[in-house]
Amino acid sequence: MTPKHVDSVKQQLALISTVSRQITSILDRDDLLDVVVASIHEMLGYDVVHLFLLDAASGDLVFQAGTAPAGPALKAQAFRIAGDRQSIIAWVARHGEPLLVNDVSQEPRYLAHELLPDTRSELALPLKMGGRVLGVLDVQSDQVNAFTDDDRFVLATLADQVAVAVENAHLFNSLREKERQLAYQIERANDAIFNIDLAGCFTSFNNAAEEISGYRRQEVLGRPFTDLLCPEYHAEMLRRLRDGVEQHPGQTYEVAFFHKLGHRVPIEISITALRRDGRPAGALVIARDIRQRKRLEREILDFISQISHDLRTPLATILSSSEILLSYDEEPETRREFLEMIHHEARRLAEMIDEIVDLRSKMDTGG
Structure with a gap:
Protein backbone atom coordinates (compact mmCIF):
# COMPACT_ATOMS: atom_id res chain seq x y z
CA MET A 1 0.00 0.00 0.00
CA THR A 2 1.31 3.48 -0.87
CA PRO A 3 0.18 6.85 0.55
CA LYS A 4 -2.90 8.31 -1.09
CA HIS A 5 -1.67 11.52 -2.70
CA VAL A 6 -4.70 13.76 -2.54
CA ASP A 7 -5.35 15.92 -5.60
CA SER A 8 -7.21 18.80 -4.03
CA VAL A 9 -7.40 20.83 -0.85
CA LYS A 10 -11.05 19.86 -0.62
CA GLN A 11 -10.19 16.17 -0.52
CA GLN A 12 -7.40 16.81 1.97
CA LEU A 13 -9.70 18.68 4.33
CA ALA A 14 -12.39 16.03 3.95
CA LEU A 15 -9.98 13.29 5.02
CA ILE A 16 -8.69 15.35 7.94
CA SER A 17 -12.25 16.16 9.02
CA THR A 18 -13.26 12.50 8.93
CA VAL A 19 -10.30 11.35 11.01
CA SER A 20 -10.70 14.27 13.42
CA ARG A 21 -14.34 13.38 14.07
CA GLN A 22 -13.29 9.85 14.92
CA ILE A 23 -10.68 10.87 17.47
CA THR A 24 -12.01 14.01 19.18
CA SER A 25 -14.74 12.16 21.08
CA ILE A 26 -12.39 9.53 22.55
CA LEU A 27 -11.25 10.35 26.08
CA ASP A 28 -9.38 7.18 27.01
CA ARG A 29 -5.78 7.85 25.97
CA ASP A 30 -4.84 4.29 24.99
CA ASP A 31 -8.01 3.87 22.92
CA LEU A 32 -7.42 7.27 21.33
CA LEU A 33 -3.90 6.49 20.18
CA ASP A 34 -4.90 3.12 18.74
CA VAL A 35 -7.72 4.76 16.75
CA VAL A 36 -5.38 7.51 15.49
CA VAL A 37 -2.92 4.94 14.16
CA ALA A 38 -5.64 2.79 12.60
CA SER A 39 -7.35 5.79 10.97
CA ILE A 40 -4.14 7.13 9.42
CA HIS A 41 -3.24 3.66 8.19
CA GLU A 42 -6.65 2.69 6.79
CA MET A 43 -8.02 6.03 5.58
CA LEU A 44 -4.86 7.80 4.44
CA GLY A 45 -2.99 4.72 3.30
CA TYR A 46 0.30 4.92 5.21
CA ASP A 47 1.85 1.48 5.84
CA VAL A 48 3.93 2.29 8.92
CA VAL A 49 2.42 4.70 11.46
CA HIS A 50 3.90 5.24 14.93
CA LEU A 51 2.94 7.51 17.82
CA PHE A 52 5.34 8.60 20.55
CA LEU A 53 4.52 10.71 23.61
CA LEU A 54 7.02 12.81 25.51
CA ASP A 55 7.82 11.71 29.06
CA ALA A 56 8.15 15.06 30.82
CA ALA A 57 10.14 13.57 33.69
CA SER A 58 12.87 11.89 31.64
CA GLY A 59 12.61 13.76 28.34
CA ASP A 60 12.33 10.43 26.48
CA LEU A 61 9.96 9.75 23.59
CA VAL A 62 7.93 6.73 24.65
CA PHE A 63 6.33 4.48 22.00
CA GLN A 64 2.55 4.32 22.49
CA ALA A 65 0.91 2.80 19.42
CA GLY A 66 1.79 1.62 15.92
CA THR A 67 0.79 -0.48 12.95
CA ALA A 68 1.56 -4.19 12.76
CA PRO A 69 3.83 -6.04 12.74
CA ALA A 70 6.43 -3.74 14.29
CA GLY A 71 4.02 -1.63 16.35
CA PRO A 72 2.78 -4.27 18.81
CA ALA A 73 6.35 -5.57 19.27
CA LEU A 74 7.69 -2.09 20.02
CA LYS A 75 4.85 -1.55 22.51
CA ALA A 76 5.65 -4.85 24.20
CA GLN A 77 9.31 -3.80 24.47
CA ALA A 78 8.29 -0.48 26.06
CA PHE A 79 10.48 1.06 23.37
CA ARG A 80 11.65 4.62 23.96
CA ILE A 81 14.10 7.07 22.40
CA ALA A 82 16.17 9.37 24.59
CA GLY A 83 15.30 13.00 23.95
CA ASP A 84 18.91 13.95 23.32
CA ARG A 85 19.65 11.00 21.03
CA GLN A 86 20.57 11.36 17.35
CA SER A 87 17.30 10.40 15.66
CA ILE A 88 14.67 11.95 13.43
CA ILE A 89 11.97 11.54 16.09
CA ALA A 90 14.06 13.04 18.90
CA TRP A 91 15.09 15.96 16.64
CA VAL A 92 11.45 16.75 15.83
CA ALA A 93 10.56 16.67 19.54
CA ARG A 94 13.47 18.95 20.47
CA HIS A 95 12.83 21.52 17.74
CA GLY A 96 9.04 21.30 17.50
CA GLU A 97 9.24 21.18 13.69
CA PRO A 98 8.32 18.51 11.11
CA LEU A 99 11.08 16.66 9.27
CA LEU A 100 10.65 14.93 5.90
CA VAL A 101 13.41 12.54 4.82
CA ASN A 102 12.90 10.83 1.47
CA ASP A 103 16.12 8.80 1.60
CA VAL A 104 17.09 7.72 5.10
CA SER A 105 20.38 6.29 3.85
CA GLN A 106 21.53 9.89 3.30
CA GLU A 107 20.24 11.19 6.64
CA PRO A 108 22.65 11.12 9.63
CA ARG A 109 19.75 11.64 12.05
CA TYR A 110 18.02 8.44 10.95
CA LEU A 111 17.90 5.79 13.69
CA ALA A 112 17.54 2.27 12.29
CA HIS A 113 15.65 -0.44 14.15
CA GLU A 114 15.81 -4.20 13.64
CA LEU A 115 12.01 -4.44 13.51
CA LEU A 116 11.90 -1.94 10.62
CA PRO A 117 14.68 -3.09 8.25
CA ASP A 118 12.94 -1.93 5.05
CA THR A 119 12.46 1.76 5.91
CA ARG A 120 13.59 4.03 3.06
CA SER A 121 11.61 7.24 3.72
CA GLU A 122 10.38 8.83 6.98
CA LEU A 123 8.13 11.77 7.84
CA ALA A 124 7.89 12.89 11.47
CA LEU A 125 5.66 15.66 12.83
CA PRO A 126 5.42 17.18 16.32
CA LEU A 127 2.23 16.97 18.36
CA LYS A 128 2.09 20.50 19.78
CA MET A 129 -0.33 22.20 22.12
CA GLY A 130 0.16 25.86 22.95
CA GLY A 131 3.78 25.73 21.86
CA ARG A 132 4.44 22.68 24.04
CA VAL A 133 5.50 19.41 22.37
CA LEU A 134 3.42 16.46 23.57
CA GLY A 135 4.88 13.81 21.27
CA VAL A 136 5.64 12.86 17.67
CA LEU A 137 3.62 11.32 14.85
CA ASP A 138 5.92 9.26 12.63
CA VAL A 139 5.18 7.56 9.28
CA GLN A 140 7.60 5.45 7.26
CA SER A 141 7.74 3.84 3.82
CA ASP A 142 9.79 1.13 2.13
CA GLN A 143 10.04 3.37 -0.95
CA VAL A 144 12.54 6.17 -1.59
CA ASN A 145 10.87 9.54 -2.25
CA ALA A 146 7.58 8.22 -0.87
CA PHE A 147 6.38 11.49 0.71
CA THR A 148 5.46 14.89 -0.76
CA ASP A 149 4.55 18.30 0.57
CA ASP A 150 0.90 17.18 0.35
CA ASP A 151 1.65 14.41 2.81
CA ARG A 152 3.39 16.87 5.12
CA PHE A 153 0.43 19.28 4.91
CA VAL A 154 -2.18 16.59 5.56
CA LEU A 155 -0.28 14.97 8.44
CA ALA A 156 0.80 18.28 10.00
CA THR A 157 -2.82 19.46 10.05
CA LEU A 158 -3.92 16.12 11.45
CA ALA A 159 -1.12 16.17 14.04
CA ASP A 160 -2.57 19.40 15.44
CA GLN A 161 -5.93 17.66 15.87
CA VAL A 162 -4.27 14.66 17.47
CA ALA A 163 -2.44 16.95 19.92
CA VAL A 164 -5.74 18.51 21.00
CA ALA A 165 -7.30 15.07 21.45
CA VAL A 166 -4.27 13.80 23.41
CA GLU A 167 -4.38 16.85 25.71
CA ASN A 168 -8.14 16.43 26.26
CA ALA A 169 -7.63 12.75 27.05
CA HIS A 170 -4.82 13.64 29.46
CA LEU A 171 -7.00 16.19 31.25
CA PHE A 172 -9.90 13.74 31.37
CA ASN A 173 -7.73 10.95 32.75
CA SER A 174 -6.18 13.31 35.32
CA LEU A 175 -9.65 14.41 36.43
CA ARG A 176 -10.83 10.81 36.59
CA GLU A 177 -7.79 9.85 38.68
CA LYS A 178 -8.42 12.75 41.06
CA GLU A 179 -12.04 11.66 41.34
CA ARG A 180 -10.91 8.12 42.16
CA GLN A 181 -8.51 9.42 44.80
CA LEU A 182 -11.19 11.66 46.29
CA ALA A 183 -13.70 8.81 46.33
CA TYR A 184 -11.10 6.59 48.03
CA GLN A 185 -10.41 9.25 50.68
CA ILE A 186 -14.12 9.87 51.26
CA GLU A 187 -14.82 6.17 51.69
CA ARG A 188 -12.05 5.85 54.27
CA ALA A 189 -12.66 9.13 56.09
CA ILE A 290 -19.91 13.46 69.05
CA ARG A 291 -21.24 10.77 71.38
CA GLN A 292 -17.90 10.52 73.19
CA ARG A 293 -17.69 14.30 73.50
CA LYS A 294 -21.22 14.45 74.90
CA ARG A 295 -20.41 11.72 77.44
CA LEU A 296 -17.33 13.65 78.52
CA GLU A 297 -19.35 16.84 78.84
CA ARG A 298 -21.84 15.05 81.07
CA GLU A 299 -19.03 13.62 83.17
CA ILE A 300 -17.53 17.07 83.57
CA LEU A 301 -20.85 18.54 84.67
CA ASP A 302 -21.35 15.70 87.16
CA PHE A 303 -17.82 16.19 88.45
CA ILE A 304 -18.29 19.94 88.84
CA SER A 305 -21.53 19.35 90.74
CA GLN A 306 -19.86 16.80 93.01
CA ILE A 307 -16.69 18.82 93.56
CA SER A 308 -18.76 21.92 94.37
CA HIS A 309 -20.53 19.95 97.08
CA ASP A 310 -17.29 18.45 98.39
CA LEU A 311 -15.54 21.82 98.51
CA ARG A 312 -18.22 23.38 100.67
CA THR A 313 -17.56 21.11 103.67
CA PRO A 314 -13.84 21.84 104.20
CA LEU A 315 -14.39 25.50 103.33
CA ALA A 316 -17.14 25.76 105.94
CA THR A 317 -14.84 24.17 108.54
CA ILE A 318 -11.96 26.49 107.64
CA LEU A 319 -14.20 29.55 107.75
CA SER A 320 -15.84 28.71 111.09
CA SER A 321 -12.55 27.73 112.74
CA SER A 322 -10.78 30.86 111.55
CA GLU A 323 -13.70 33.04 112.72
CA ILE A 324 -13.48 31.51 116.21
CA LEU A 325 -9.75 32.15 116.32
CA LEU A 326 -10.26 35.73 115.23
CA SER A 327 -13.21 36.42 117.55
CA TYR A 328 -12.14 34.81 120.81
CA ASP A 329 -9.01 34.65 122.86
CA GLU A 330 -8.73 30.92 123.19
CA GLU A 331 -6.30 28.88 125.21
CA PRO A 332 -3.24 27.61 123.38
CA GLU A 333 -4.51 24.03 123.34
CA THR A 334 -7.87 25.13 121.93
CA ARG A 335 -6.17 27.31 119.33
CA ARG A 336 -4.03 24.35 118.33
CA GLU A 337 -7.10 22.18 117.83
CA PHE A 338 -8.66 24.77 115.53
CA LEU A 339 -5.39 25.19 113.63
CA GLU A 340 -5.13 21.43 113.15
CA MET A 341 -8.69 21.39 111.82
CA ILE A 342 -7.84 24.20 109.39
CA HIS A 343 -4.68 22.38 108.32
CA HIS A 344 -6.54 19.12 107.80
CA GLU A 345 -9.29 20.71 105.71
CA ALA A 346 -6.74 22.69 103.71
CA ARG A 347 -5.00 19.41 102.82
CA ARG A 348 -8.34 18.02 101.67
CA LEU A 349 -8.79 21.06 99.42
CA ALA A 350 -5.29 20.54 98.02
CA GLU A 351 -6.09 16.91 97.19
CA MET A 352 -9.31 17.95 95.41
CA ILE A 353 -7.38 20.51 93.38
CA ASP A 354 -4.89 17.78 92.45
CA GLU A 355 -7.80 15.66 91.24
CA ILE A 356 -9.07 18.55 89.10
CA VAL A 357 -5.60 19.06 87.59
CA ASP A 358 -5.30 15.31 86.91
CA LEU A 359 -8.70 15.27 85.20
CA ARG A 360 -7.69 18.22 83.00
CA SER A 361 -4.50 16.41 82.06
CA LYS A 362 -6.46 13.31 81.05
CA MET A 363 -8.82 15.44 78.96
CA ASP A 364 -5.94 17.08 77.14
CA THR A 365 -4.29 13.73 76.33
CA GLY A 366 -7.52 11.96 75.46
CA GLY A 367 -7.19 9.61 78.41
Whole structure:
Protein backbone atom coordinates (compact mmCIF):
# COMPACT_ATOMS: atom_id res chain seq x y z
CA MET A 1 0.00 0.00 0.00
CA THR A 2 1.31 3.48 -0.87
CA PRO A 3 0.18 6.85 0.55
CA LYS A 4 -2.90 8.31 -1.09
CA HIS A 5 -1.67 11.52 -2.70
CA VAL A 6 -4.70 13.76 -2.54
CA ASP A 7 -5.35 15.92 -5.60
CA SER A 8 -7.21 18.80 -4.03
CA VAL A 9 -7.40 20.83 -0.85
CA LYS A 10 -11.05 19.86 -0.62
CA GLN A 11 -10.19 16.17 -0.52
CA GLN A 12 -7.40 16.81 1.97
CA LEU A 13 -9.70 18.68 4.33
CA ALA A 14 -12.39 16.03 3.95
CA LEU A 15 -9.98 13.29 5.02
CA ILE A 16 -8.69 15.35 7.94
CA SER A 17 -12.25 16.16 9.02
CA THR A 18 -13.26 12.50 8.93
CA VAL A 19 -10.30 11.35 11.01
CA SER A 20 -10.70 14.27 13.42
CA ARG A 21 -14.34 13.38 14.07
CA GLN A 22 -13.29 9.85 14.92
CA ILE A 23 -10.68 10.87 17.47
CA THR A 24 -12.01 14.01 19.18
CA SER A 25 -14.74 12.16 21.08
CA ILE A 26 -12.39 9.53 22.55
CA LEU A 27 -11.25 10.35 26.08
CA ASP A 28 -9.38 7.18 27.01
CA ARG A 29 -5.78 7.85 25.97
CA ASP A 30 -4.84 4.29 24.99
CA ASP A 31 -8.01 3.87 22.92
CA LEU A 32 -7.42 7.27 21.33
CA LEU A 33 -3.90 6.49 20.18
CA ASP A 34 -4.90 3.12 18.74
CA VAL A 35 -7.72 4.76 16.75
CA VAL A 36 -5.38 7.51 15.49
CA VAL A 37 -2.92 4.94 14.16
CA ALA A 38 -5.64 2.79 12.60
CA SER A 39 -7.35 5.79 10.97
CA ILE A 40 -4.14 7.13 9.42
CA HIS A 41 -3.24 3.66 8.19
CA GLU A 42 -6.65 2.69 6.79
CA MET A 43 -8.02 6.03 5.58
CA LEU A 44 -4.86 7.80 4.44
CA GLY A 45 -2.99 4.72 3.30
CA TYR A 46 0.30 4.92 5.21
CA ASP A 47 1.85 1.48 5.84
CA VAL A 48 3.93 2.29 8.92
CA VAL A 49 2.42 4.70 11.46
CA HIS A 50 3.90 5.24 14.93
CA LEU A 51 2.94 7.51 17.82
CA PHE A 52 5.34 8.60 20.55
CA LEU A 53 4.52 10.71 23.61
CA LEU A 54 7.02 12.81 25.51
CA ASP A 55 7.82 11.71 29.06
CA ALA A 56 8.15 15.06 30.82
CA ALA A 57 10.14 13.57 33.69
CA SER A 58 12.87 11.89 31.64
CA GLY A 59 12.61 13.76 28.34
CA ASP A 60 12.33 10.43 26.48
CA LEU A 61 9.96 9.75 23.59
CA VAL A 62 7.93 6.73 24.65
CA PHE A 63 6.33 4.48 22.00
CA GLN A 64 2.55 4.32 22.49
CA ALA A 65 0.91 2.80 19.42
CA GLY A 66 1.79 1.62 15.92
CA THR A 67 0.79 -0.48 12.95
CA ALA A 68 1.56 -4.19 12.76
CA PRO A 69 3.83 -6.04 12.74
CA ALA A 70 6.43 -3.74 14.29
CA GLY A 71 4.02 -1.63 16.35
CA PRO A 72 2.78 -4.27 18.81
CA ALA A 73 6.35 -5.57 19.27
CA LEU A 74 7.69 -2.09 20.02
CA LYS A 75 4.85 -1.55 22.51
CA ALA A 76 5.65 -4.85 24.20
CA GLN A 77 9.31 -3.80 24.47
CA ALA A 78 8.29 -0.48 26.06
CA PHE A 79 10.48 1.06 23.37
CA ARG A 80 11.65 4.62 23.96
CA ILE A 81 14.10 7.07 22.40
CA ALA A 82 16.17 9.37 24.59
CA GLY A 83 15.30 13.00 23.95
CA ASP A 84 18.91 13.95 23.32
CA ARG A 85 19.65 11.00 21.03
CA GLN A 86 20.57 11.36 17.35
CA SER A 87 17.30 10.40 15.66
CA ILE A 88 14.67 11.95 13.43
CA ILE A 89 11.97 11.54 16.09
CA ALA A 90 14.06 13.04 18.90
CA TRP A 91 15.09 15.96 16.64
CA VAL A 92 11.45 16.75 15.83
CA ALA A 93 10.56 16.67 19.54
CA ARG A 94 13.47 18.95 20.47
CA HIS A 95 12.83 21.52 17.74
CA GLY A 96 9.04 21.30 17.50
CA GLU A 97 9.24 21.18 13.69
CA PRO A 98 8.32 18.51 11.11
CA LEU A 99 11.08 16.66 9.27
CA LEU A 100 10.65 14.93 5.90
CA VAL A 101 13.41 12.54 4.82
CA ASN A 102 12.90 10.83 1.47
CA ASP A 103 16.12 8.80 1.60
CA VAL A 104 17.09 7.72 5.10
CA SER A 105 20.38 6.29 3.85
CA GLN A 106 21.53 9.89 3.30
CA GLU A 107 20.24 11.19 6.64
CA PRO A 108 22.65 11.12 9.63
CA ARG A 109 19.75 11.64 12.05
CA TYR A 110 18.02 8.44 10.95
CA LEU A 111 17.90 5.79 13.69
CA ALA A 112 17.54 2.27 12.29
CA HIS A 113 15.65 -0.44 14.15
CA GLU A 114 15.81 -4.20 13.64
CA LEU A 115 12.01 -4.44 13.51
CA LEU A 116 11.90 -1.94 10.62
CA PRO A 117 14.68 -3.09 8.25
CA ASP A 118 12.94 -1.93 5.05
CA THR A 119 12.46 1.76 5.91
CA ARG A 120 13.59 4.03 3.06
CA SER A 121 11.61 7.24 3.72
CA GLU A 122 10.38 8.83 6.98
CA LEU A 123 8.13 11.77 7.84
CA ALA A 124 7.89 12.89 11.47
CA LEU A 125 5.66 15.66 12.83
CA PRO A 126 5.42 17.18 16.32
CA LEU A 127 2.23 16.97 18.36
CA LYS A 128 2.09 20.50 19.78
CA MET A 129 -0.33 22.20 22.12
CA GLY A 130 0.16 25.86 22.95
CA GLY A 131 3.78 25.73 21.86
CA ARG A 132 4.44 22.68 24.04
CA VAL A 133 5.50 19.41 22.37
CA LEU A 134 3.42 16.46 23.57
CA GLY A 135 4.88 13.81 21.27
CA VAL A 136 5.64 12.86 17.67
CA LEU A 137 3.62 11.32 14.85
CA ASP A 138 5.92 9.26 12.63
CA VAL A 139 5.18 7.56 9.28
CA GLN A 140 7.60 5.45 7.26
CA SER A 141 7.74 3.84 3.82
CA ASP A 142 9.79 1.13 2.13
CA GLN A 143 10.04 3.37 -0.95
CA VAL A 144 12.54 6.17 -1.59
CA ASN A 145 10.87 9.54 -2.25
CA ALA A 146 7.58 8.22 -0.87
CA PHE A 147 6.38 11.49 0.71
CA THR A 148 5.46 14.89 -0.76
CA ASP A 149 4.55 18.30 0.57
CA ASP A 150 0.90 17.18 0.35
CA ASP A 151 1.65 14.41 2.81
CA ARG A 152 3.39 16.87 5.12
CA PHE A 153 0.43 19.28 4.91
CA VAL A 154 -2.18 16.59 5.56
CA LEU A 155 -0.28 14.97 8.44
CA ALA A 156 0.80 18.28 10.00
CA THR A 157 -2.82 19.46 10.05
CA LEU A 158 -3.92 16.12 11.45
CA ALA A 159 -1.12 16.17 14.04
CA ASP A 160 -2.57 19.40 15.44
CA GLN A 161 -5.93 17.66 15.87
CA VAL A 162 -4.27 14.66 17.47
CA ALA A 163 -2.44 16.95 19.92
CA VAL A 164 -5.74 18.51 21.00
CA ALA A 165 -7.30 15.07 21.45
CA VAL A 166 -4.27 13.80 23.41
CA GLU A 167 -4.38 16.85 25.71
CA ASN A 168 -8.14 16.43 26.26
CA ALA A 169 -7.63 12.75 27.05
CA HIS A 170 -4.82 13.64 29.46
CA LEU A 171 -7.00 16.19 31.25
CA PHE A 172 -9.90 13.74 31.37
CA ASN A 173 -7.73 10.95 32.75
CA SER A 174 -6.18 13.31 35.32
CA LEU A 175 -9.65 14.41 36.43
CA ARG A 176 -10.83 10.81 36.59
CA GLU A 177 -7.79 9.85 38.68
CA LYS A 178 -8.42 12.75 41.06
CA GLU A 179 -12.04 11.66 41.34
CA ARG A 180 -10.91 8.12 42.16
CA GLN A 181 -8.51 9.42 44.80
CA LEU A 182 -11.19 11.66 46.29
CA ALA A 183 -13.70 8.81 46.33
CA TYR A 184 -11.10 6.59 48.03
CA GLN A 185 -10.41 9.25 50.68
CA ILE A 186 -14.12 9.87 51.26
CA GLU A 187 -14.82 6.17 51.69
CA ARG A 188 -12.05 5.85 54.27
CA ALA A 189 -12.66 9.13 56.09
CA ASN A 190 -13.28 8.98 59.83
CA ASP A 191 -16.16 11.44 59.49
CA ALA A 192 -19.46 10.61 57.85
CA ILE A 193 -19.71 12.26 54.42
CA PHE A 194 -22.82 12.28 52.28
CA ASN A 195 -24.38 14.31 49.47
CA ILE A 196 -27.97 15.41 49.22
CA ASP A 197 -29.68 16.79 46.12
CA LEU A 198 -31.98 19.80 45.82
CA ALA A 199 -34.92 17.63 46.85
CA GLY A 200 -33.11 16.81 50.10
CA CYS A 201 -32.49 13.16 49.18
CA PHE A 202 -29.29 11.20 49.73
CA THR A 203 -27.15 10.74 46.60
CA SER A 204 -24.02 9.36 48.32
CA PHE A 205 -23.24 7.83 51.70
CA ASN A 206 -19.73 6.80 52.80
CA ASN A 207 -18.59 4.00 55.12
CA ALA A 208 -18.42 6.23 58.21
CA ALA A 209 -22.00 7.36 57.57
CA GLU A 210 -23.04 3.70 57.53
CA GLU A 211 -21.29 3.14 60.87
CA ILE A 212 -22.89 6.17 62.54
CA SER A 213 -26.42 5.47 61.30
CA GLY A 214 -26.45 1.68 61.16
CA TYR A 215 -27.89 1.84 57.64
CA ARG A 216 -26.25 0.46 54.51
CA ARG A 217 -25.98 2.99 51.70
CA GLN A 218 -28.36 0.96 49.54
CA GLU A 219 -31.01 1.53 52.20
CA VAL A 220 -30.76 5.33 52.20
CA LEU A 221 -29.80 6.42 48.67
CA GLY A 222 -32.78 8.24 47.17
CA ARG A 223 -34.47 8.71 50.55
CA PRO A 224 -35.01 12.14 52.18
CA PHE A 225 -32.27 12.93 54.67
CA THR A 226 -35.02 13.90 57.13
CA ASP A 227 -35.82 10.18 57.43
CA LEU A 228 -32.67 9.88 59.55
CA LEU A 229 -32.68 13.34 61.12
CA CYS A 230 -34.46 13.67 64.47
CA PRO A 231 -37.73 15.65 64.04
CA GLU A 232 -36.80 18.68 66.13
CA TYR A 233 -34.06 19.55 63.61
CA HIS A 234 -36.12 19.19 60.42
CA ALA A 235 -37.31 22.79 60.11
CA GLU A 236 -33.90 24.32 60.81
CA MET A 237 -31.98 22.10 58.40
CA LEU A 238 -34.57 22.44 55.62
CA ARG A 239 -34.40 26.22 56.04
CA ARG A 240 -30.59 26.12 55.80
CA LEU A 241 -30.77 24.16 52.58
CA ARG A 242 -33.55 26.29 51.12
CA ASP A 243 -31.89 29.62 51.89
CA GLY A 244 -28.50 28.47 50.67
CA VAL A 245 -25.56 27.42 52.83
CA GLU A 246 -23.34 30.05 51.19
CA GLN A 247 -24.71 32.54 53.72
CA HIS A 248 -22.99 30.70 56.57
CA PRO A 249 -19.83 29.07 55.16
CA GLY A 250 -17.93 26.90 57.60
CA GLN A 251 -20.68 27.01 60.23
CA THR A 252 -21.32 23.83 62.19
CA TYR A 253 -24.55 22.59 63.74
CA GLU A 254 -25.26 20.05 66.44
CA VAL A 255 -28.11 17.76 65.46
CA ALA A 256 -29.02 14.12 66.00
CA PHE A 257 -29.67 11.13 63.76
CA PHE A 258 -31.89 8.20 64.50
CA HIS A 259 -29.81 5.03 64.46
CA LYS A 260 -31.35 2.08 62.64
CA LEU A 261 -31.73 0.39 66.03
CA GLY A 262 -33.82 3.31 67.29
CA HIS A 263 -31.46 5.26 69.56
CA ARG A 264 -30.33 8.82 68.98
CA VAL A 265 -26.82 9.63 67.76
CA PRO A 266 -25.63 13.21 68.42
CA ILE A 267 -23.58 14.56 65.52
CA GLU A 268 -21.92 17.81 64.53
CA ILE A 269 -22.39 18.69 60.86
CA SER A 270 -21.04 21.22 58.40
CA ILE A 271 -22.74 21.88 55.06
CA THR A 272 -21.10 22.95 51.81
CA ALA A 273 -23.08 23.95 48.73
CA LEU A 274 -22.64 21.87 45.58
CA ARG A 275 -22.91 23.58 42.22
CA ARG A 276 -23.02 22.25 38.67
CA ASP A 277 -22.44 24.61 35.76
CA GLY A 278 -22.73 27.51 38.19
CA ARG A 279 -26.17 26.45 39.44
CA PRO A 280 -27.08 24.94 42.84
CA ALA A 281 -27.01 21.14 42.74
CA GLY A 282 -27.38 20.17 46.40
CA ALA A 283 -25.09 19.99 49.39
CA LEU A 284 -22.12 18.07 50.77
CA VAL A 285 -22.56 17.25 54.46
CA ILE A 286 -19.73 16.22 56.78
CA ALA A 287 -20.96 14.74 60.05
CA ARG A 288 -18.86 13.95 63.11
CA ASP A 289 -19.98 11.49 65.77
CA ILE A 290 -19.91 13.46 69.05
CA ARG A 291 -21.24 10.77 71.38
CA GLN A 292 -17.90 10.52 73.19
CA ARG A 293 -17.69 14.30 73.50
CA LYS A 294 -21.22 14.45 74.90
CA ARG A 295 -20.41 11.72 77.44
CA LEU A 296 -17.33 13.65 78.52
CA GLU A 297 -19.35 16.84 78.84
CA ARG A 298 -21.84 15.05 81.07
CA GLU A 299 -19.03 13.62 83.17
CA ILE A 300 -17.53 17.07 83.57
CA LEU A 301 -20.85 18.54 84.67
CA ASP A 302 -21.35 15.70 87.16
CA PHE A 303 -17.82 16.19 88.45
CA ILE A 304 -18.29 19.94 88.84
CA SER A 305 -21.53 19.35 90.74
CA GLN A 306 -19.86 16.80 93.01
CA ILE A 307 -16.69 18.82 93.56
CA SER A 308 -18.76 21.92 94.37
CA HIS A 309 -20.53 19.95 97.08
CA ASP A 310 -17.29 18.45 98.39
CA LEU A 311 -15.54 21.82 98.51
CA ARG A 312 -18.22 23.38 100.67
CA THR A 313 -17.56 21.11 103.67
CA PRO A 314 -13.84 21.84 104.20
CA LEU A 315 -14.39 25.50 103.33
CA ALA A 316 -17.14 25.76 105.94
CA THR A 317 -14.84 24.17 108.54
CA ILE A 318 -11.96 26.49 107.64
CA LEU A 319 -14.20 29.55 107.75
CA SER A 320 -15.84 28.71 111.09
CA SER A 321 -12.55 27.73 112.74
CA SER A 322 -10.78 30.86 111.55
CA GLU A 323 -13.70 33.04 112.72
CA ILE A 324 -13.48 31.51 116.21
CA LEU A 325 -9.75 32.15 116.32
CA LEU A 326 -10.26 35.73 115.23
CA SER A 327 -13.21 36.42 117.55
CA TYR A 328 -12.14 34.81 120.81
CA ASP A 329 -9.01 34.65 122.86
CA GLU A 330 -8.73 30.92 123.19
CA GLU A 331 -6.30 28.88 125.21
CA PRO A 332 -3.24 27.61 123.38
CA GLU A 333 -4.51 24.03 123.34
CA THR A 334 -7.87 25.13 121.93
CA ARG A 335 -6.17 27.31 119.33
CA ARG A 336 -4.03 24.35 118.33
CA GLU A 337 -7.10 22.18 117.83
CA PHE A 338 -8.66 24.77 115.53
CA LEU A 339 -5.39 25.19 113.63
CA GLU A 340 -5.13 21.43 113.15
CA MET A 341 -8.69 21.39 111.82
CA ILE A 342 -7.84 24.20 109.39
CA HIS A 343 -4.68 22.38 108.32
CA HIS A 344 -6.54 19.12 107.80
CA GLU A 345 -9.29 20.71 105.71
CA ALA A 346 -6.74 22.69 103.71
CA ARG A 347 -5.00 19.41 102.82
CA ARG A 348 -8.34 18.02 101.67
CA LEU A 349 -8.79 21.06 99.42
CA ALA A 350 -5.29 20.54 98.02
CA GLU A 351 -6.09 16.91 97.19
CA MET A 352 -9.31 17.95 95.41
CA ILE A 353 -7.38 20.51 93.38
CA ASP A 354 -4.89 17.78 92.45
CA GLU A 355 -7.80 15.66 91.24
CA ILE A 356 -9.07 18.55 89.10
CA VAL A 357 -5.60 19.06 87.59
CA ASP A 358 -5.30 15.31 86.91
CA LEU A 359 -8.70 15.27 85.20
CA ARG A 360 -7.69 18.22 83.00
CA SER A 361 -4.50 16.41 82.06
CA LYS A 362 -6.46 13.31 81.05
CA MET A 363 -8.82 15.44 78.96
CA ASP A 364 -5.94 17.08 77.14
CA THR A 365 -4.29 13.73 76.33
CA GLY A 366 -7.52 11.96 75.46
CA GLY A 367 -7.19 9.61 78.41
